[in-house]
Amino acid sequence: MRILFAGTPATACPTLAALDDDPRHEVVAVLTRPDAAQGRHRTPRPSPVAVEAGNRKIPVIRAASVRSGQAHDLIAALDVDIAVVVAYGGLIPADLLEAPRHGWINLHFSVLPRWRGAAPVQRAIMAGDRSLGATVFQLVEELDAGPVYTSASYPLRTDDTAGSVLKRLSHDATVLVTDALTEIGNGEQPEPQPDEGITTAPKLTTDDARIDPSWHAVDIDRLVRGTSPAPGAWAELDGERFKVLLTRVWAQPVDLAPGELRADKKHLLMGAGGGAVELLTVQPFGRRAMPGADWARGANLAPGTRLD
Incomplete structure (x- = not known):
């Protein structure tokens, strides 16, 4: 053809x-x-x-x-x-x-x-x-x-x-x-779509990709994965926006309020409305993407720091 x-x-x-x-x-x-x-x-x-x-x-x-x-x-x-x-x-x-x-x-x-x-x-x-x-x-x-x-x-x-x-x-x-x-x-004809089960998938906006820490950890992880690499999920800390490009639901119990951040040498955790997520890859505005733990060290997070 x-x-x-x-x-x-x-x-x-x-x-x-x-x-x-x-x-x-x-x-x-x-x-x-x-x-x-x-x-x-x-x-x-x-x-x-x-x-x-x-x-x-x-x-x-x-x-x-x-x-x-x-x-x-x-x-x-x-x-x-x-x-x-x-x-x-x-x-x-x-x-x-x-x-x-x-x-x-x-x-x-x-x-x-x-x-x-x-x-x-x-x-x-x-x-x-x-x-x-x-x-x-x-x-x-x-x-x-x-x-x-x-x-x-x-x-x-x-x-x-x-x-x-x-x-x-x-x-x-x-x-x-x-x-x-x-x-x-071969002259075959297409089949009409069923009338049931119709859902819509409008184009994602930047607002769609904002992380809401009150959500359950599973839903936050889905948001991050669904918006990666574009437009990229994002949050704000001290008025500065940063992207979250990859997360993982944290499997162990952890006492963190929604949006509260806690970091050690290898991990950066964020509390959620249910459970917590590990921020694996983040990208500060105007900079390259990096491991979440590396970003946290540079940000000098104080105990109890929470997202805006």
Whole structure:
């Protein structure tokens, strides 16, 4: 099949590579978000998908929106059989959904209809799900509501972060896309999503990632893992914000009030509404990430110190 591929982050690159390497298919163009300012000096840099496409000599269309304008017209004029989406980051208007002969399919990192939206993996971890997955479905105007070609579930590990899960799924779920393309080529039709079990996964905000020490230790740990590496869970100490990138529920009884910190040479503990968590990795504002115990030594925590 002749394919338009749409994606932006690194998690989309394995699928792009698999399609471009498959002799049954030809990726004729790639749609991705415009170059974004990154780093301390805010230097514009191409998306990981743009880099991958450039390395493979595939033409790239950069656009924040394809509702109108040059990018819209370029896509409408493409002679493609199907468009494949993996985390492009923008909505596709109705007229473009009908432009490819077989429409558009989307690789979404949940087993739909659970976790429709921009942050399915993050929300699944935060909710304490024991498994997660991926789905390839027909793109329609309603968010993540199209009929399903194929899906798969994968176990969620107790130490998984959103970053580790997305990296793993980006490789493991690629086969779902190639299987779906085979089904479409054979004339098979997708199955409607069930009406029961619908949940939503809106994009995470900075406020969503703030640590509330009154929560149970298990829920704090889920919050940290679900928001790592971005946007990153955070707290404040003496008016200074710092990120908490990795935690572990402390297994032993400890007498700490919610938000109270206690450190020794190897550990930094924080009391919670139930139990305590060990702050394994923290990142002070403007500095590199470091072990929590190292940060605590530099902060000279006094006995009874509590988060703001």
